Amino acid sequence: MAEGKLLRSFLEVPRDSHFPIQNLPFGVFRRRGQPEGPPRPATAIGDFALDLAAVSAAAQETLNMFLGLGRPAWKEARATLQKILSADEPVLRDNEALRKNCLVPMSDVEMLLPITVGDYTDFFCSVHHARNCGFIFRGPQTPVNPNWFHLPVGYHGRASSVIISGTDIIRPRGQGHPTGSSQPYFGPSQKLDFELEMAAIVGPGNELGKPIDIADAEDHIFGLVVMNDWSARDIQAWETIPLGPFLGKSFSTSVSPWIVTLDALKPFACEAPKQEPEPLPYLAEKNHINYDIPLEAWIKPKEQSEASVVTKTNFKHMYWTVTQQLAHHTVNGCNLRPGDMFATGTLSGPEPDSLGCLLEITWNGQKEISVGNSIRKFLQDGDEVILTACCKGEDYNVGFGTCTGKILPSLP
Amino acid sequence: MAEGKLLRSFLEVPRDSHFPIQNLPFGVFRRRGQPEGPPRPATAIGDFALDLAAVSAAAQETLNMFLGLGRPAWKEARATLQKILSADEPVLRDNEALRKNCLVPMSDVEMLLPITVGDYTDFFCSVHHARNCGFIFRGPQTPVNPNWFHLPVGYHGRASSVIISGTDIIRPRGQGHPTGSSQPYFGPSQKLDFELEMAAIVGPGNELGKPIDIADAEDHIFGLVVMNDWSARDIQAWETIPLGPFLGKSFSTSVSPWIVTLDALKPFACEAPKQEPEPLPYLAEKNHINYDIPLEAWIKPKEQSEASVVTKTNFKHMYWTVTQQLAHHTVNGCNLRPGDMFATGTLSGPEPDSLGCLLEITWNGQKEISVGNSIRKFLQDGDEVILTACCKGEDYNVGFGTCTGKILPSLP
Numbered sequence: 001m002a003e004g005k006l007l008r009s010f011l012e013v014p015r016d017s018h019f020p021i022q023n024l025p026f027g028v029f030r031r032r033g034q035p036e037g038p039p040r041p042a043t044a045i046g047d048f049a050l051d052l053a054a055v056s057a058a059a060q061e062t063l064n065m066f067l068g069l070g071r072p073a074w075k076e077a078r079a080t081l082q083k084i085l086s087a088d089e090p091v092l093r094d095n096e097a098l099r100k101n102c103l104v105p106m107s108d109v110e111m112l113l114p115i116t117v118g119d120y121t122d123f124f125c126s127v128h129h130a131r132n133c134g135f136i137f138r139g140p141q142t143p144v145n146p147n148w149f150h151l152p153v154g155y156h157g158r159a160s161s162v163i164i165s166g167t168d169i170i171r172p173r174g175q176g177h178p179t180g181s182s183q184p185y186f187g188p189s190q191k192l193d194f195e196l197e198m199a200a201i202v203g204p205g206n207e208l209g210k211p212i213d214i215a216d217a218e219d220h221i222f223g224l225v226v227m228n229d230w231s232a233r234d235i236q237a238w239e240t241i242p243l244g245p246f247l248g249k250s251f252s253t254s255v256s257p258w259i260v261t262l263d264a265l266k267p268f269a270c271e272a273p274k275q276e277p278e279p280l281p282y283l284a285e286k287n288h289i290n291y292d293i294p295l296e297a298w299i300k301p302k303e304q305s306e307a308s309v310v311t312k313t314n315f316k317h318m319y320w321t322v323t324q325q326l327a328h329h330t331v332n333g334c335n336l337r338p339g340d341m342f343a344t345g346t347l348s349g350p351e352p353d354s355l356g357c358l359l360e361i362t363w364n365g366q367k368e369i370s371v372g373n374s375i376r377k378f379l380q381d382g383d384e385v386i387l388t389a390c391c392k393g394e395d396y397n398v399g400f401g402t403c404t405g406k407i408l409p410s411l412p
Numbered sequence: 413m414a415e416g417k418l419l420r421s422f423l424e425v426p427r428d429s430h431f432p433i434q435n436l437p438f439g440v441f442r443r444r445g446q447p448e449g450p451p452r453p454a455t456a457i458g459d460f461a462l463d464l465a466a467v468s469a470a471a472q473e474t475l476n477m478f479l480g481l482g483r484p485a486w487k488e489a490r491a492t493l494q495k496i497l498s499a500d501e502p503v504l505r506d507n508e509a510l511r512k513n514c515l516v517p518m519s520d521v522e523m524l525l526p527i528t529v530g531d532y533t534d535f536f537c538s539v540h541h542a543r544n545c546g547f548i549f550r551g552p553q554t555p556v557n558p559n560w561f562h563l564p565v566g567y568h569g570r571a572s573s574v575i576i577s578g579t580d581i582i583r584p585r586g587q588g589h590p591t592g593s594s595q596p597y598f599g600p601s602q603k604l605d606f607e608l609e610m611a612a613i614v615g616p617g618n619e620l621g622k623p624i625d626i627a628d629a630e631d632h633i634f635g636l637v638v639m640n641d642w643s644a645r646d647i648q649a650w651e652t653i654p655l656g657p658f659l660g661k662s663f664s665t666s667v668s669p670w671i672v673t674l675d676a677l678k679p680f681a682c683e684a685p686k687q688e689p690e691p692l693p694y695l696a697e698k699n700h701i702n703y704d705i706p707l708e709a710w711i712k713p714k715e716q717s718e719a720s721v722v723t724k725t726n727f728k729h730m731y732w733t734v735t736q737q738l739a740h741h742t743v744n745g746c747n748l749r750p751g752d753m754f755a756t757g758t759l760s761g762p763e764p765d766s767l768g769c770l771l772e773i774t775w776n777g778q779k780e781i782s783v784g785n786s787i788r789k790f791l792q793d794g795d796e797v798i799l800t801a802c803c804k805g806e807d808y809n810v811g812f813g814t815c816t817g818k819i820l821p822s823l824p
Contacts, residue, residue: 001774062539119572124655134654145653150596151587155655156568156662160531160747161620172744175563175692184562185694208573208664211823235744240547241557243536243567244656250568250746252620280587280598332584332647333823334662335572411623411745 009085010093010251011103011339013046016337018390018399019047025223025258025400026063029109039112041066042104042126044258044401045359049109054102055084055092063114063259067203068338074203074222078263110258113164115339116203116220118164120253121329122197122343123154125320130347132360137237144315149277152328152375153318154345157229160401162341165256165403169230171381171410172251176234182237188410191233191365191398192379195346196356196387197314198299199227200322201259202340204235209333213283217323218262220336224315224322226256226295226403227343233359255341256387256403264398267292268391272321282331283324290316293400295389299371302382308372311361313347313354315389381409421497422505423515425458430802430811433457434679436493437635439814441521453478455493456517456670456813461521465515467496467504469511475526475671477648477718478633480750486615486634490675523669527751532574532665533741534609534641534755535741536568537732539685541760544772549649549656553655561689564732564740566757570662574753577668577815581642581824583793584663588646600822601644603777604791607758608709608768608799611639612728612734613671614752621745626697626764630674630733632748636727636734638668638801638815639755640706645790646772668799668815669755676701676810680803684733694743695736705812707759707801709768711783712799714794720784723773725759725766727801794819 003207009021019025029051032035039061042049060066066073084092092098124130127144130153134143147153171192178183200283206212212220229249230411293315300307320328322357339385346356355361358378361369365377379385384406390399415701421433431437436455441463443449451473454461472478478485496504504510510708536542541555542565546555559565588597615634618624624632641661648660684702705727712719732740737754758768767773770790777789791797796818802811 106538119570122655123578138654147587147596147650147653150590151651153651153655153658154561155658156570158568158746159571160617160749160752163620170745173623175559178562183692184559186694203570208575209823211585232744238559239563239565240654241559242550242652242656243534243565243651244654246565246567247741247744247746249545250741251744253780280595282598329659332586332644332659332663333573333582334570334659337572340572399751412622 001385007082008087009045010087011048011175012048016397017342018048018397018401019044019046019398020083021396022081023260023264024078025260026114027258028062028112028114030112031104032108032110045085047106048103051102051104059367062116064116064339067115067201070204071219074261075263078261101245110162113162114257114259117159117162118337118340120156120157120159120341122157122345123152123320123325124320124345125152125325126345127319127350128317128350129346129356129360132348132355136359136364141222144154152325154325155244161250162253162255165254165405167254167405168408169252169405170408172232172235172335173410174232174235174247177238182206183395185285188339192407193231193233194297194385195229195231196295196311197227197229197343197346198224198311198389199255199341199343200224202336202342203338205336205338208335210331211330212326214282214323214327217326220326221262221322222261222264225259226387226400228387228403228405229343231357231358232253246274247385254403254405256400258401260398260400265391265401267393268292268398270316273319276318282327285323288321290318290321290389292316293389293391295387298386299376300384300386301371301374301380304372304374306372307384307386310369311353311355313349313356315347317347317349318344325382380409383407414802416798419494420499421457422499423458423460423497423770426564428809430809430813431456432808433494433497434808435672435810436490437672437676438526439670440474440524440526442524443516444489444520444522448510457497459518460515461518463516464513467492470751474528474530476751479527480614481614486673488677496789503813523576523670525574526669526671527595529571529574529746530752532569532571532753533566534569534757535564535732535737536757537564537730537737538760540729540762541758541768541772543768545761548771548776564737565722566655566737567656569665573662574665574667577666577817579666579817580820581664581817582820584647585822586644586647586659588648589650596650601646603645604819605639605645605745605770606709606791607643607645607795608641608707608723608725609641609758610636610801611667611753612636614748614754615750617748617750620743620747623742623745624738626735626739629738631769632738633674633734635671635673637671638799638812640666640797640799640815640817641755642666643769645776666815666817668812670813672810673814677803679805680704680810682728685731687731695739697733697735700733702730702733704728705798705801705803710798711788712796713783713786713792716786718784719798722781722783723765725761725768727759729759730756730760765785793819795819
């Protein structure tokens with residue numbers, strides 16, 4: 001089956017849809033109103049979820065096993081789905097009973113976390129974000145630590161609190177900096193923030209002690225999702241020396257439900273930023289690419305009917321590519337497993353209106369921004385944050401849908 | 413069934429055994445030479461593993477489900493096991509066929525990782541270790557960061573590379589500090605170290621957004637294991653700013669196979685260090701206790717027939733208790749799951765011969781120590797590290813066995 005602009009589905013897919021036949025992301029859903037119903041693997045096509053269990057023997061409750069099969073199996077599944085959904089293929093097009101059984105309107109599905117996340121790693125790969133955070137937290141001397149240009153700095157995140165888009169976020173409580181000689185502040189976070197990130201989902205893993213060569217790294221990455229690395233800046237600032245972020249992050253991490261495959265993203269590949277100094281050989285790659293994925297963050301305050309955009313940035317600003325992240329992660333022998341997540345870190349761009357979190361946008365609350373007819377330094381209770389990503393092609397888009405979450409008040 | 417010194421098993425248990433009837437730790441084994449055989453939950457009694465699947469319907473391949481049941485179920489299982497193993501009870505004592513079927517000599521078992529580790533957190537709870545590391549890595553100004561006395565500092569570790577005692581450790585490769593304006597060093601770690609720690613194994617978890625009150629924290633902790641948090645100090649030192657340890661730790665973390673329950677450790681409870689300043693209310697506990705668990709680290713160089721002790725310390729030096737760690741970990745709403753691990757951090761004591769890692773013992777390689785008739789600054793290929801822990805009672809011990817690992821050369 002040929003890829004590209006000529007391919008068309010028998011289903012009508014709106015021109016601006018995130019999910020044309022060229023995308024075909026993978027996810028897991030349950031029919032709305034059937035809380036006891038089994039989770040079903042699916043792909044998205046236009047405004048429908050295609051229930052894969054209804055068209056094949058696939059009946060896993062997560063995608064982990066499929067992810068472990070590797071790219072040949074993914075390509076075969078993709079080709080099969082493109083075939084049965086194409087305008088020229090009668091098998092599904094002309095079988096009304098089968099269509100009714102396997103095509104579920106998006107309005108009738110509840111998306112679930114598509115993978116069991118064994119381990120989740122958060123990298124720090126936008127130099128703009130690294131520089132701004134360094135400046136805010138450590139001052140102007142060395143905003144970017146010298147190691148940053150030699151390796152993709154990262155840390156382990158919390159896997160248990162990775163949640164699916166749409167889940168509410170309870171404002172975390174915790175300790176913030178003491179003022180003077182007082183006890184530290186304790187209470188609801190006063191600096192609750194979003195972080196606009198993407199995350200790579202690992203396919204086949206590696207055995208402990210056997211690094212993955214950078215030349216093979218791409219074969220171990222299934223696809224990408226949009227991620228909100230919710231952050232409590234006051235908790236983070238107080239706890240973080242010397243072992244890094246912990247409770248300022250671990251209360252929730254939201255991901256978008258549809259994993260967009262690298263195969264679908266190929267037409268949007270672009271050169272990654274030139275690296276200076278040259279990376280060490282284990283990080284040097286022939287095909288040093290990012291993807292041109294425009295990203296947006298919106299906030300919808302409770303009392304407003306519309307969301308307002310607060311930043312526009314792009315995945316392509318990432319200095320260390322996902323393949324470099326993967327080669328680095330395993331160079332010490334660390335083992336990956338199917339379904340592991342690598343997040344990019346906040347994807348800030350170089351322009352003032354392309355910063356990926358409120359910490360940077362409001363310079364740690366030193367200035368306010370307008371959100372519709374409200375103002376914000378950090379997130380308030382009732383705010384809904386909507387992240388979205390969509391590659392714009394000449395004839396079609398390849399999108400990720402949204403990654404959303406609404407802030408609920410802290411526990412009393 | 414009464415606990416205490418009067419209880420005796422019908423099996424002869426040597427006086428210095430780690431596993432008398434007062435201990436009864438839980439683990440998972442496979443019969444040696446049966447690589448395809450199913451993992452079996454077990455308890456240890458003297459020199460035998462008691463196969464729990466052979467005496468009850470328990471046939472889980474890990475202990476996670478049992479851990480999730482909570483203390484009433486654990487106490488009932490413990491009481492039942494103490495009963496059937498006691499000298500006065502004929503059911504097993506007088507049934508040779510059953511004994512043959514369920515009591516497996518330790519020499520015939522291969523111990524397996526007893527739990528699926530969802531998330532693993534490493535704390536930093538010995539003030540002596542914190543002070544020494546701060547001094548070595550950051551200098552004498554503020555060796556202990558001000559937050560340390562207000563909260564149990566910790567970070568997320570890597571769950572995939574938690575391995576069972578006895579698994580070999582391949583020396584990791586990675587980047588170390590550049591000297592002057594050169595590229596960073598890349599190659600096998602030149603500062604490979606052990607860290608003598610213990611880890612708490614979580615029982616019932618909590619729902620995301622619902623913290624566990626410190627008064628209930630103990631009910632969520634099943635027991636303890638001995639842990640070696642292998643560390644590559646050169647990799648760690650270069651990568652760690654600003655997000656904390658990553659590849660310097662994630663190549664392997666070894667745990668001892670038998671989880672010793674808090675119930676078995678009760679007779680060895682002791683007051684925990686007085687805390688100054690007073691902890692915030694969410695960390696203040698009525699019953700502020702540690703356990704008196706003597707710990708030792710031994711090294712056996714390849715060319716020597718005997719291991720030599722390199723440090724002796726104690727679990728009781730921990731400033732922040734495991735219950736405080738748990739209350740802190742969840743105060744932001746972070747969810748725990750059965751089988752999660754909380755490690756203590758290196759359990760250094762106050763004396764020069766009670767330091768828990770070579771970084772401290774050799775002051776980052778500035779001095780050498782004798783190991784039998786060899787000298788060491790850091791670990792060499794072929795070295796086997798043996799950690800052990802054993803509570804010494806008047807009439808019996810409650811021990812953990814050993815946590816071992818041998819260093820294999822790095823990949824070429």
